[in-house]
Amino acid sequence: MPATHPALPLLALVAAGALALSSCGDSASESVALPQHPSVIILSGDGMGSQQRTAIQYHTYGLDERQPMDALPVAGMLDTIPGDPEYAVSDSAAGATAWAVGKKVPNGTTGLGPDGESVPTLLDLAKQRGMSTGLVNDHDVTNATLAAFGAPVPDRDLKVEIAEGYLDRGVDVLFGGGEKYWYPKGDAGRIPDEGDDDASEGSANLVQRAEELGYGYAYDRDTFDALTGPKALALVQDSAKRRSNEIEGYDYHSDPHYVAPEKLVAKALDILGRNENGFFLVIESDDLDSDGHEHDAQNMMLAGESMNAMVQVITEYQKEHPDVLLIVTADHETGGMAIENVLDDDEPEPNSDQVADDPVPYWAETPENMPLPDGGVPKRSGPFTIKGTDRQFKVDWTTAEHTGTMVPVTAAGPLAERFTGVHHNTHVYDVITELFGN
Numbered sequence: 001m002p003a004t005h006p007a008l009p010l011l012a013l014v015a016a017g018a019l020a021l022s023s024c025g026d027s028a029s030e031s032v033a034l035p036q037h038p039s040v041i042i043l044s045g046d047g048m049g050s051q052q053r054t055a056i057q058y059h060t061y062g063l064d065e066r067q068p069m070d071a072l073p074v075a076g077m078l079d080t081i082p083g084d085p086e087y088a089v090s091d092s093a094a095g096a097t098a099w100a101v102g103k104k105v106p107n108g109t110t111g112l113g114p115d116g117e118s119v120p121t122l123l124d125l126a127k128q129r130g131m132s133t134g135l136v137n138d139h140d141v142t143n144a145t146l147a148a149f150g151a152p153v154p155d156r157d158l159k160v161e162i163a164e165g166y167l168d169r170g171v172d173v174l175f176g177g178g179e180k181y182w183y184p185k186g187d188a189g190r191i192p193d194e195g196d197d198d199a200s201e202g203s204a205n206l207v208q209r210a211e212e213l214g215y216g217y218a219y220d221r222d223t224f225d226a227l228t229g230p231k232a233l234a235l236v237q238d239s240a241k242r243r244s245n246e247i248e249g250y251d252y253h254s255d256p257h258y259v260a261p262e263k264l265v266a267k268a269l270d271i272l273g274r275n276e277n278g279f280f281l282v283i284e285s286d287d288l289d290s291d292g293h294e295h296d297a298q299n300m301m302l303a304g305e306s307m308n309a310m311v312q313v314i315t316e317y318q319k320e321h322p323d324v325l326l327i328v329t330a331d332h333e334t335g336g337m338a339i340e341n342v343l344d345d346d347e348p349e350p351n352s353d354q355v356a357d358d359p360v361p362y363w364a365e366t367p368e369n370m371p372l373p374d375g376g377v378p379k380r381s382g383p384f385t386i387k388g389t390d391r392q393f394k395v396d397w398t399t400a401e402h403t404g405t406m407v408p409v410t411a412a413g414p415l416a417e418r419f420t421g422v423h424h425n426t427h428v429y430d431v432i433t434e435l436f437g438n
């Protein structure tokens, strides 16, 4: 447990003049001494509301040890409503665009302004400052959340255009899955395809183009370990932990194309951290959202474990690099998740939506969350043990879609304290631009 506020060590690093001012300021003062060359990391657990965070805490960490993402020194809440003429509930594109450009926009809008106009994203502002930039995902690196920063497009499904956009913009580090968008049709790429869903959909060989532009390219553990930057593209196995629960015989531990998300993050920090002007890095766990859509609490908590492993890598890095601001939050909640008591045998579930609403996951013919024929609790909903206790809980869901609830935000580093309280999701943009001095 930190005894001092983590922003305090910064004071030692800023210019002497600023130090003199801040040392006599009181705690009510709004003026904060900013580092000259800050770095920023946004870590988004897509679909990760407070119930998801709580379930991950209980099952994986128990009741005593606070999970790394909740152990950060500052916590607050962000609203998630989009700037949409019709909808109250956000999609990932509008949620991430609120962070990326500081404006609430209609659903589907990916990195553009409310009227579809082109505006500078935080990644653009970072590049203007001479900072290095990176995008990391446990699923497609071309997903909407990251595209909102690195490749604004009129339609989030334009994944090939998003990949091209990253290269056009010169994003320095691109790590994640989804190699099928980087290779042309008929070219299987470097990772063996697992059914039609994996087949290439691109129109050009963008990996080759990336290499011509000076990117190092990795597709498995060995080539990943060999990456040195300053420009690096890694297209590795996406959603590997999920696959282990979904594809019979698949084990991510033995898949040479699997690189753990925390390893992706550690390498990104290693490469980006060499720029003396700092770096801007956006990381997403997309699997959390997919698991919410599919009512799969088991996989959701596995993805949560990866979230915490990434936070641990980053907080360790912050000890040597106190100018790094880390923000951990979500674009919206997914599934309307609830933590419930496990009922006694034979007791009916009067309010459960599981019978009617459970979606059929793409890998199965029947919903795996349907109550078992004998009335038992389906495995993907629990019961889950609260670590270190004899107590159990189960998970229930109200929708297969997103919900409009506020989401937690936790933070550490310079200006982290700005996230105390309840804010619009555009506050992420406001704090980072303040840190940038814009």
Ligand SMILES: [Zn+2]
Binding pocket: 047, 092, 289, 290, 293, 334, 402
């Ligand atoms: Zn979603």
